[in-house]
Amino acid sequence: MTRHDILNQLTVLIGYLELSRQDISDPGMLTYIDKEKKAADMIRSQILFTRDYQNIGVYSPQWHNIAETVSLATASIDPSQIIIRANLPQTEVYADPLLEKVFFNLIDNSIRHGEHVTEFVVRCDYEGDDLQIIIEDNGVGVPETEKEKIFRREYFKNTGFGLFLSREILAITNMTIHENGTPGKGARFVIQVPRAGYRNPLGDPASEPAKK
Structure with a gap:
């Protein structure tokens, strides 16, 4: 029997x-059914995790x-429910082929846990010579005590495996990710x-750091 x-x-x-x-x-009885469905959903999530995790690093960056990658990652989002404001330069980044899944995971996680997210802003900035890709939303944000925990594998019961996978995918080509939004005002993920x-x-010109 296969995973499929x-x-x-x-x-x-x-x-x-x-x-x-x-x-x-x-x-x-309805309570029991709800618990059974929750358990089945968790099993499904864990199986999908094994599929995604085994593909990390399999193909060359x-x-x-x-x-274009952000556009593909957000193609399934209903624009009447969620607004995506993406003002991005024609910059390319060197990454694992699963990069699209990183953006999908970040946005999907915010929609599921941000409680009242209606808008995302995706933009680029620079910190010295480093490029920063910033994804912000207008949800409830992430508590200060959980900003690092959400990227840990053992934290999946609260956030799913998406954020853990995202960090692993980015790390293949030495990219990092952290969350530094203001709790109560929205999440802010910085790659x-x-x-x-x-x-x-x-x-x-927008694809290069400003000259000093």
Whole structure:
């Protein structure tokens, strides 16, 4: 039996749990069904994690256009519900082929845990010679005590594996990520790209650090 077969059976199981919920009115039984569905969803999440994790570093890094990658990562988001403001230069970064998943994970995590996120801003800045890719939202933000914990594998029960995977993917080409938003005002993820890890193939002035 393959991972695909297990996921198919889980999908069937979750579907039957949903149908059972519609036919049952007893509060006690509904509580059990909710717990069963939550357990099935967690199993599905863990199986998907094994699939994604085994692919990290399998293929050689390549150059990715940041604007195009962000556009692909956000293509499934309903613009009537979530606004994406991406003002990005034509800069390319050298990263694992799973870079698109990093942006998807960051935005998906904010939507699921930000409580009332309606807008994202994605932009670039510079810190010395390093490029910074900044993803900000208008949700509840991340508590000060959890800003580092959210990237740890053991923290998946609260945030899923997405942020842990994102840090692992970025680390392959020496990129780092941290969260430094203001709690209560929104999350702010900063991806730090060393000078050797980005380039400006089209001569866009915005793709280079300001001259001092």
